[in-house]
Amino acid sequence: MQIIKNKQLLAGDNWSFAADDSEIGDSGDITVSIERWKAAKHALLQRAGKTGLRLRPADDVAVLDGDLDGVELIELDFSGFGDGRPFSQARLLRSRLAYQGEIRAVGNYLPDQVYYLIRVGVNAFRLENEAQIPLVLSCMDDFSVNYQASSI
Amino acid sequence: MYQYTDDDQTLIEERVAQFRGQTRRFLDGELGGEEFKALRLMNGLYIQTHAPMLRVAVPYGLLSSRQLRKLAEVAREYDKGYCHFTTRQNVQYNWPELARVPDLLAELATVQMHAIQTSGNCLRNTTSDHLAGVSTDEIEDPRPYCEIIRQWTTLHPEFAFLPRKFKIAVSGSERDRAAVQLHDIGLYLVKNHSGETGFRVLAGGGLGRTPIIGQTVKPFLEIKYLLSYLEAILRVYNLHGRRDNKYKARIKILVKETGLEKFTAMVEDEWLRTRDGMLLDDERVAAMKAQFTPPAYDLHAADAPLAGLEDAGFARWFKYNTVEHRVAGYRVVFLSLKAPDSPPGDITAGQLDAVADLADQYSFGEIRSSHRQNLVMADVRQADLFTLWRKLDAIGLATANIGLATDMICCPGLDFCSLANAGSIGVAREINEALDDIDYLHDIGDLKINMSGCMNGCAHQSVGHIGILGVDKNGEEWYQLTLGGSSDNEAALGERLGPAVAKNRITRTVTDILAVYLQLRLEDETFLQTVNRIGLEPFRERVYADHKK
Numbered sequence: 001m002q003i004i005k006n007k008q009l010l011a012g013d014n015w016s017f018a019a020d021d022s023e024i025g026d027s028g029d030i031t032v033s034i035e036r037w038k039a040a041k042h043a044l045l046q047r048a049g050k051t052g053l054r055l056r057p058a059d060d061v062a063v064l065d066g067d068l069d070g071v072e073l074i075e076l077d078f079s080g081f082g083d084g085r086p087f088s089q090a091r092l093l094r095s096r097l098a099y100q101g102e103i104r105a106v107g108n109y110l111p112d113q114v115y116y117l118i119r120v121g122v123n124a125f126r127l128e129n130e131a132q133i134p135l136v137l138s139c140m141d142d143f144s145v146n147y148q149a150s151s152i
Numbered sequence: 153m154y155q156y157t158d159d160d161q162t163l164i165e166e167r168v169a170q171f172r173g174q175t176r177r178f179l180d181g182e183l184g185g186e187e188f189k190a191l192r193l194m195n196g197l198y199i200q201t202h203a204p205m206l207r208v209a210v211p212y213g214l215l216s217s218r219q220l221r222k223l224a225e226v227a228r229e230y231d232k233g234y235c236h237f238t239t240r241q242n243v244q245y246n247w248p249e250l251a252r253v254p255d256l257l258a259e260l261a262t263v264q265m266h267a268i269q270t271s272g273n274c275l276r277n278t279t280s281d282h283l284a285g286v287s288t289d290e291i292e293d294p295r296p297y298c299e300i301i302r303q304w305t306t307l308h309p310e311f312a313f314l315p316r317k318f319k320i321a322v323s324g325s326e327r328d329r330a331a332v333q334l335h336d337i338g339l340y341l342v343k344n345h346s347g348e349t350g351f352r353v354l355a356g357g358g359l360g361r362t363p364i365i366g367q368t369v370k371p372f373l374e375i376k377y378l379l380s381y382l383e384a385i386l387r388v389y390n391l392h393g394r395r396d397n398k399y400k401a402r403i404k405i406l407v408k409e410t411g412l413e414k415f416t417a418m419v420e421d422e423w424l425r426t427r428d429g430m431l432l433d434d435e436r437v438a439a440m441k442a443q444f445t446p447p448a449y450d451l452h453a454a455d456a457p458l459a460g461l462e463d464a465g466f467a468r469w470f471k472y473n474t475v476e477h478r479v480a481g482y483r484v485v486f487l488s489l490k491a492p493d494s495p496p497g498d499i500t501a502g503q504l505d506a507v508a509d510l511a512d513q514y515s516f517g518e519i520r521s522s523h524r525q526n527l528v529m530a531d532v533r534q535a536d537l538f539t540l541w542r543k544l545d546a547i548g549l550a551t552a553n554i555g556l557a558t559d560m561i562c563c564p565g566l567d568f569c570s571l572a573n574a575g576s577i578g579v580a581r582e583i584n585e586a587l588d589d590i591d592y593l594h595d596i597g598d599l600k601i602n603m604s605g606c607m608n609g610c611a612h613q614s615v616g617h618i619g620i621l622g623v624d625k626n627g628e629e630w631y632q633l634t635l636g637g638s639s640d641n642e643a644a645l646g647e648r649l650g651p652a653v654a655k656n657r658i659t660r661t662v663t664d665i666l667a668v669y670l671q672l673r674l675e676d677e678t679f680l681q682t683v684n685r686i687g688l689e690p691f692r693e694r695v696y697a698d699h700k701k
Contacts, residue, residue, distance in 0.1 A: 060391075082190055082273065084313030088390050091310050096425065112174065112191055119309035143166045145159040147303040149430065 002133060005102065005124040007140055009133065013126075015073060017054050025049075031075050034059055038067075045070045054106070057085040061092045068099050076122065078107035087120050094121035111135045115142040119150045153214050153518060154299045154443045156264045163306070164266045165258075171195050172254035179251060194274055194312070196267030197253060205568065206245045206253060207270040208260060212280035212298040212322075213241035213521040217508035220519060222263040224504035230256045235504075237489060237497045239561055239612055240319070241279050241521040242270055246568050268306055273314045273401075275305035275386075279321045281329045282522035285444060286530045288478050292341045292349050294324035296440040297378065300432065304379050311386045315393035316401035318386070319358070331523060331639035333357050333366045334615060336403045337385060344372050351378065355385055355415070356407030357643075361607045363614040364404040365643050369416045375437060377423075380430045384423035388415070446479075447516040453481025453533045460538030468594070469541050469552040474532075481534055485515070487527040487544060488551040488559065492584045495577040496562040497525035506547045514540050524561055524600075526554060557599040557666070558584050561612060565605035565622065566629075572605030574622020574629045579603065579658055586659045596666055598678045602637075615639040617680045618665060619646040620658070629655045635665070635691060636683040650692055661695050668694050 003010040018030040024047070031052040032044065044051045052073030055061065074093060076086040086105070093099040104124035105117055111132055114125060118140060127136060174191050177183035183191075189199075196207035208223075215223075223243060227235045230252060236244040248256055260266060269275055278301045285293045301320060305311075311318075323330045324341040332338035338354035351373040357366025373381050389403045392410070407415045460466045474483040487507065489497050499507075507527065511519050514536050515529035522528055527549075532540060544550040553559045560583070563569065565576030580603060587593050602616030606623075613619035619634035631653050634646030653661050666679075668691050673682045683691075 081187065082313055083395060084273075084311065084315075084390055085395075087310045087313065088387055091387075095429075110187055110191075112170075112187075113313075116307075116309040116312050142170050143163060143307065145163045145166070146309075147163075147306055148308055150309075 002127045002130050003104070003124060004127065004133070004136060005104075007137065009137075015050075015052060015075075017075070029073075031073060034063065037071075038063075041067075041070075052102075055086070055089055057083045057089075059089070061089050061097065064093075065097055068097060068101075071099075071101060073102045073104060074099065075104045075106045075126075078105060078109040080108050081110045081113060087116065090117065090120040090122050111139045112142075114139050119146065119148075153216060154211075154295075154440075160303075161261075161264065164261045164264070164268070167195075167266060167268055167307075168254060168257045168261050171257060175250065175254050190272065193272035194269055195257070196270035197250075198271060199250075199570075203247045204250050204253065206248050206256065206267060207238070208243045208245070208265060208267050209270050209277045210241050210243055210265075210521055211302045212278055212284070212295055213282050213523075214295070215519045215521065216263075217511045217517040217519070219263045219265055220504050220508040220511070222260060222265065224501040224508070226256055226259055227501040227504065229259075233502075234498055234500045236495070236564065237499065237521050237525050237527070239523050239525060239610065240277060241282075241523055242277055243521075244564075246564070271317075273316050274312055274318065275308060275314070276317055276319045278302050278305065279319070279330055279335075279523060281323050281325055282520045282528045283329060283475070283484060283530070284324060284520075285446065286477050286479075286482075286484055287325050287327075287329075288476050289326040290324050290478070291326065291343060292324045293441070293444055294322040294339075294341055295444045296437065297324075297339070297341070297351075297375075298322050299443065300378070300436070300440055301382070304382065308386075311390055314386075314390055315395045316398065316403075318389070318403065320382075326641075328639075328641045328643075329523075331612070331615065331643075333643040334359055334363070334612070334639055335366060337382065338366045342372065348374070350374050351381075353381060353385075355419075356404045356412075358402050358404040359609045359612050359614055360402065361399055361609070362402075362404065363609065363645050364408065365645065366404075367407065367412050369412070369419060376431045376433065377427050378432050380427040381419075381423055383426060383430065384419045387422055388418045392418070447518075447531055449479050449482065449531070450533055453479070453535070456481065456533065456535035458534040458537060460541075463538075465545075465552070466538055466541050468590070469545075469550055470537065472552045472556065472594075473550070473554045474537065477531070479531075483532055483534055483537060485529040485532045485537070485540065486522070486554040487529065487549040488553055489526050489549070490553055490559050491548050491551045492558065492581075492588070494548070495564070495567075496560055496580055499527075503547050503549060506543075507549070510540065510543055524559060526559070552590075553593065555598050555600075556593050557587050557596050557601055558593060559600075560584070561600070561602040561616065563604050563606075563610040569605060569610075571608055572622065573624040574605040574631065574655075576603050576605040576611070576622060579620070579622075579631070579655070582659045583662050586663055595670070596679065598680075599666075600638075601662070612639065613637075614645045615643065616646060617683070618662065620662075623652055625652065631655065631658045631661075633661065633665075633695075635688055636680065638680060647688055649688060650696055653695075664694050665691050 029050040031054040178188040321335040353370040354366035520528040603620040604611040615637040633649040637646030
């Protein structure tokens with residue numbers, strides 16, 4: 001597993017996802033679901049480790065409006081590369097909710113989608129297949145021109 | 153017509169390079185079949201019965217003679233010497249070899265052509281009126297807005313993976329010639345009570361398995377809000393459109409299941425938050441309009457008389473294949489791609505080259521494609537018509553049948569398409585032969601027969617005056633008929649005539665229907681008017697008479 005952030009390969013990464021029914025310790029950087037964030041925000045932010053969110057494609061980002069203080073990472077979890085909802089989620093997080101932190105694509109997306117994802121505001125990518133690192137990096141610059149305004 | 157900037161050119165060249173890489177990864181086994189399928193479809197490439205099929209975009213149906221010659225060259229080099237015009241004004245090649253498609257696309261890019269988003273679950277080619285800029289009933293030329301929309305939709309980063317395909321059509325005239333109400337988004341240029349131009353916006357129309365006529369979501373949208381409103385609709389659709397069932401994934405189902413009022417409220421809410429951030433400014437619109445200025449018309453064209461009408465063949469062609477032009481002394485000429493002996497919409501490389509030469513000589517080097525699968529020379533001097541007719545006749549493109557029964561819309565059917573249940577082309581030919589008598593054909597008059605080989609409805613059978621749909625019954629080809637459909641201003645879906653008929657009865661059924669029309673029509677009534685007046689019963693009685701005995 002590797003992370004590319006702002007087009008640079010990161011040396012390491014300490015984030016992990018805590019499922020809703022899992023125990024959470026005081027240390028460690030974790031992402032949680034929106035439901036868990038809403039239910040246990042204060043406890044999560046008291047911890048020594050950092051807190052982030054993991055969004056499913058069906059999640060409505062509007063419920064996070066004004067509620068992102070302390071969130072240091074938002075993961076967009078692609079259930080399948082054909083589901084385009086995370087593209088709109090990223091766009092809304094950046095342009096409507098003015099979220100400035102890291103937005104990271106995880107799960108089942110294609111290297112061929114990273115150019116679009118960067119343009120809607122995703123700035124980090126988790127790669128399950130390390131052999132694809134050169135391909136993903138090159139796909140980030142598939143196009144040098146475009147017709148629409150970017151989120152970033 | 154719109155001239156590419158350096159950036160436009162760079163973009164399509166980079167797209168070719170991207171697709172070349174994707175094709176190489178697939179052929180090398182680095183990219184899976186499912187993944188490549190999604191990517192190649194967004195570049196217009198299907199894998200069909202015999203070979204890949206490549207759909208090339210013809211933005212709002214406008215082509216230069218230079219582009220026509222390139223289409224001809226590609227047809228010779230990469231296909232079997234012909235290509236096919238579709239009901240969405242695009243071009244299809246049926247025989248390209250997968251490994252050579254990147255080279256084919258590179259060739260097209262040299263004349264500012266591409267296959268971007270001609271298939272797949274994304275924003276498709278924007279279509280329009282084939283008489284844009286020359287018709288006598290035009291409120292405003294739709295093409296500058298079509299080009300603005302083309303650019304906005306091209307590689308839109310947020311809307312590249314929609315629940316399903318998404319089609320936009322724009323009409324700028326009083327008479328709808330672009331089937332606007334049958335698109336995911338339909339735009340009519342209209343004037344408000346203060347005389348300002350804007351758009352009436354429709355959403356939720358579409359053909360295919362569940363044909364639905366679009367509904368108005370915004371009666372008057374100011375021009376400056378065009379892109380923000382489109383974005384709002386697309387965002388609502390991208391986030392809320394169904395993704396659990398591909399047959400319920402079009403926006404028409406979202407509008408239907410949500411209800412028009414609630415859907416419109418969702419769009420408005422989204423739009424009010426974004427509209428001031430993405431205004432389409434006057435300068436951009438003016439600059440785009442400057443790309444579509446009228447050609448240098450001959451101011452004395454009306455002085456030179458129209459000659460040759462004493463020739464019955466020319467007179468007939470003039471009557472059916474030319475229409476009035478906004479400039480005196482000019483006519484709009486239709487080139488019929490519905491010759492009796494050739495599949496509807498098909499054209500050979502030799503014909504393409506010849507048409508390019510004729511366009512240069514007689515129509516300012518431009519050609520349009522129509523959604524009824526014919527070609528149009530928009531600006532021909534009346535004095536040139538007789539000569540042009542003879543030259544078109546010599547290359548088989550002067551069949552005088554525009555708008556008549558043999559001007560059928562037809563999909564490629566079983567002969568090419570892996571989805572089809574029926575050999576539409578063969579049936580079309582059979583019907584054509586039955587309607588061979590010119591006087592009979594002209595007596596029937598304005599008639600739109602649309603025939604699709606399967607439920608996907610590529611030939612828009614549900615809006616044909618007579619719609620014919622191929623269905624499969626235990627491995628045999630049967631045909632379901634509908635009457636009374638229309639894609640014009642008074643858009644309507646055809647009503648089902650009755651049980652499907654067997655292949656050997658389809659031609660007889662069509663001629664029976666026409667016989668009932670000829671018997672029961674009043675004076676100048678068209679087929680559609682007669683059907684609307686008398687209903688389907690008289691047709692049913694005749695067609696199914698044998699079954700009752």
